[in-house]
Amino acid sequence: MSGADREFEDRAPGVGPDQLRTGDRTYTAGLLLALLATMASFVVAQTNLLWPPGIAVGLVVLAIAQIGVHLVFFLHIGSGPDNTNNVLALAFGVLVVFLIIGGSIWILSNLNANMMPMADMPG
C-alpha cells in the first residue's frame, strides 16, 4: 500500500477532491458566487438600498462572504479530515489579522480621542 492510498491523506491547499472530474464546475460556481457578492457590494455602496448607517457593516459582511467563497471554491479549503492542517493554519492567520487590524483601530482611536486638542497645546 503506497502513501497515496491512505484514507486520511492530508490534502494540499489548492487541490480539490477528485479535481479532474469536478474541477471546472467548482471554479465556475465560485466565479458566479463571487461575481454576485461583488456586484451586491457595489450596489450596496452606491445606493440607499440598505439603511445608510448600516452600509459599512453590510459591506464587511459581503466581503467576508466573498472571501469565504474564494477560500472554498478557488483554494479548496474544506472541512474534511484531510484539510485539518490547512484550516488550523488559516484559523491562526485569521486570528492574527483580526488582532492587528482590530487592535490598531481600537488603540489608536482611543489615543486620538484622548489627545489634547491642537489649539490647547502648550507652545
Add this chain to the structure above:
Amino acid sequence: MTADAIAEAPPTDFAPDIDWGGPAPTRTVAAYGFWIFLLSDIIMFSALFAAYAVLSGDTAGGPTGRDLFDLRNVFIETACLLFSSYACGLMALSAEAHHRGRFVLFAAVTLVLGAAFLFIEGSEFARNINDGAGPSRSAFLSAFFALVGMHGAHVGSGLVWLLYMVAQVVAKGFRPRVLRRLLCFSLFWHALDIVWVGVFTLVYLMGAR
C-alpha cells in the same frame, strides 16, 4: 509492561486498514509550506490595512477618497482580477490533465487580465500623482499608496512568475516539480484576489462614500 508488549500494541485497532506510515507526499508538503507563507503575507497586508483604516480620515486638507476614487474603474479592475483568478483555476486543471494547449491558452488569459488590472491601477496612480495627490500629500494618501501599491507589486511579481512558469512548462513539460510550482503559483494568485476583496471593500467602496 515489557518492551515487547509495548512494541506489539500499535494504536491502530480502530482502523486497522489504514497505513499510517511514511511522510506526506512532496506535493502536499510543498503546497502546505507555501500556504503558511501566504498566510504570513496576508498578515503583512493586515498591517497595511490597519494603517489605512487608522489614517484614512487624515487628509491634511487634501483630496479625500470621495474626490479621487472612480468606482466604475474599480469595478473593471475587480472583474479583471476575478476572471483572471478563474482562468488561473482552469489553467491549473489543464496542467493536472497534462493538456499543454489549454494550459497555454488559460495562462495567456490569466496574464492578459492581470496585466489589464495593473494597467488600470497604474494609470489611476499616475493620474493621482499628476493631480498633486501623490503619496506625500497626506497621511491618507501615504497609506493608500502603500496598501494598494503593495497589492499591485504582488500582482506584478505574480505576472513575472507566471511567464516563468509558462516557459518551464514549454521547456520541461509537466514534470512533478513543475506541477508543484504551478500549484504554488495558483495559490498565490487566488490569495491576491482575496486581498483585493479587502482592498476594494475597505479602501474604495467605504472611501468613496
